[in-house]
Amino acid sequence: MCLGIPGQIVAITDSARMMAMAEVSGVRREVNVACIAQGPAEGLLGKWALIHVGFAMALIDEEEAAKTLEALRGLGEAQEALEAMAAGDAALEGQR
């Protein structure tokens, strides 16, 4: 929950609410991009960011994203984040 996971912004889903689709290790997840947007959210397309609990918190470059993902995998944190995302999806559907 404390360590962010790198993701690439692949689509803007609601620019007024600063929501975007990010691809995180092959999994797509809607995230809030208010903290990294400088101007319209569309400017973030294709950019990489560190994502903490559904909020993109820092822009990073692709090499940093790859290095961070590798470090998170080493700690088992990458898998933990992906499992948490799946649990979040299930919770929306009322599955407990």
Place this chain on the structure above:
Amino acid sequence: MKYADEFRDPKAARAVLERIAAVTDEIGATAENPVRIMEVCGGHTHAIFRYGLDKLTPAGLDFIHGPGCPVCVLPMARVDECVELAERPEVIFTTFGDAMRVPGSRKSLLQAKADGADIRMVYSPLDALEIARRNPAREVVFFGLGFETTTPSTALSIKAAAAEGLGNFTVFCNHITVPPPIKVLLDDPYMRLDGFVGPGHVSMVIGIHPYDFIADDYGKPIVVAGFEPLDLLQSVLMVLEQIRDGRAEVENQYARVVPEHGNPVSIAAIAEVYEPRPSFEWRGLGEIDASGLRIRAEYAAYDAEAKFGVGYGAESRNVPEPEGCACGAVMTGRIKPVACPQFGRGCTPEMPLGALMVSSEGACAAYYQYGGARAVDVVD
């Protein structure tokens, strides 16, 4: 140095390790009189054990594990309040998975869920917002837990709920801040700390200057560090070099992610939604002035404390630690996890007695998982 082979760049790791050994020697630190560096963040504690950095570094360097694991410093009384909220029939209680197994005095959230409470693990407070939209007849409470890294997410979620007039979403705010407990540890006459490795993702939000007091008022170095093992080693080296040179500065090893002044949108959202509580209870550290946040009166409609009459807003309550649990002494660096009488006996990751054994970022869980022969030798 077999562990060093696991580094992405073993050659670079070896070079830094050699310099760490040399500078530790230059300082004159020995196994009997080591230089004591606290890694504040539980993520760093986990990385130190995962990569065996405590074994790769010289005996004259002692890692002291800090209070930077939000689940580990959560008092039992807060868990009890979560369970009470979750057991209300109208409530859907949403939480990060990390909090599920923390023992309360009656039960953990996991046990409450098994007993029928509607508790849902979510990845993000955004999931809790969406659950509130889809369940207008229910009250959705999100357990706001964590340091400055997660605080912006709940602040922005409360602002989003307010913007769309969502009337059935509240946050049970238990957010805490990193600098106050560091000050408590520095003021503790029984603690001897020579320097700090600071949490990178906290400074990504707040910048590096909230730590100025460590250098300016206490004359100790702090280096804000990234989370790759090589980041950690480089940061430890930077702390050691400051000690050797008689410097006390706030340095930023993780500048590729951490801006000097933090993230302005996050800082503004935190300031708009939250204010410091006069004091807040930390497991093992007791009450610490201005170390916790509460929701401002302007956002009281989104405050579970105000809506349901629980938590610090309602009453103060103290729940004693379980018999024999030494989490407090471990948390303040007084003893190592293996010195706790319950370590590996009455307290394991499968059946945790204390919070430090629950999270993978807790010092006890890290010792248990990666301590290997050394930890077991001490236990037996």
